[in-house]
Amino acid sequence: MTVSDQGSPQNPRASIDDPDEFLHHHTELPTTRLSQWIDGLLTAIGKGASWAWVIVTGFIIYAVVGRYAFGHGSVLLEELEWHFAGAGWLLGMAYTLVVDDHVRVDVLHERFSLRTQGWVELFGLLVLLLPFLGLAIYEMVPYAINAYNVGETSQAPAGLSNRWVLKAVLALAFMLIAMAAVSRLLKVTALLFGLPRPIRVQSDNAKKEDVS
Template sequence: MTVSDPHSPEQPRASVSKADELIHHHTELPTTRLSQWLDSILAAIGKSASWLWVVVTGVIIWAVVGRYVFGQGSVFLEEVQWHLAGTGWLLGLAYTLVVDDHVRVDVLHERMSLKAQGWVELLGLLILLLPFLGLAVYEMVPYAIRSWELGETSQAPAGLSHRWVLKAVLALSFALLLLAAVSRLFKVTALLFGFPRPIRTDAKNDKKEDAS
């Protein structure tokens, strides 16, 4: 008789894989031409913004070496760090929605049929996400403009000027997230109502026409 080893590395891998599968559960939605176009733009922006983390790492190393090797601290470098980190994080929000790689914690959603998941997505988008994002863009754009008009700068000595830039990025991130939500809305309506027409349906129809 074979006795399984409780310390075997295979068992933890299996449990982690199962947990990861539950956490990163994806709703398989059809793609439309408009959503595909929006997703490609948002994905390009998100992937480009990810390079900011390389820059942030370099700035952190520079600041640490300057502080502990040469004894020269820099408020400027400290503010550059969190400005760049905030920009990278904000511009990556829309990308996470495009690839549906944000964490889902609804244990009921993953047990529903695809149609039921589509209805949950539709109601969540129309009632919760889209109104919130619309309100956020409505509030953030004047917020950034006001900062620019005042010439807002850092309150710290030797800090960064042009504080409006980060606030403009905040407004931009909500606008991009709004576009990502609209793209997902098109996918959901394509699933539930067939409009806009899914690309997969088009491909199947083209094959049928070629065969005839």
């Protein structure tokens, strides 16, 4: 698939010869001071959560060696594996929205002008994403609190206690995604209405030119 060469930051219908790049094309939105701060926080959390996969890998290696080399299995270790895997995945979801690297399969969206893309983003955030996240947080917070109050533990013998921790991570993940959605909403309103006031961010290419 090839889009005609009409490219500029204001015109997203640039020449994109790679189909994968076309599907993952980013909408160039302005940045505001608050959205920049939120994005920085969520980026730090997302990168920190990526270390959970290193921990999971260590658990898996330890479990495999223990089971097949020494004949000792551990239900506790197996549950730790999927708990850490779940936490790493959940806490990293907001980061994908910050960098706009979630999968978009919408060939029409990429052919729109930047302002039209902004209106589509505004509708999606206000009508679809934020209401869903609000409902999810409303349901997930009591879900975690109830698990804490009843002292919920694993149903498996010798399994994990404090199951409320993972459920609290689930609620926290939706809160972080909501923060990422608010950050993106601020960028969209800055594009469409000039509010909040957008700030100029030096591009990577400009930084390289300054260094050279």
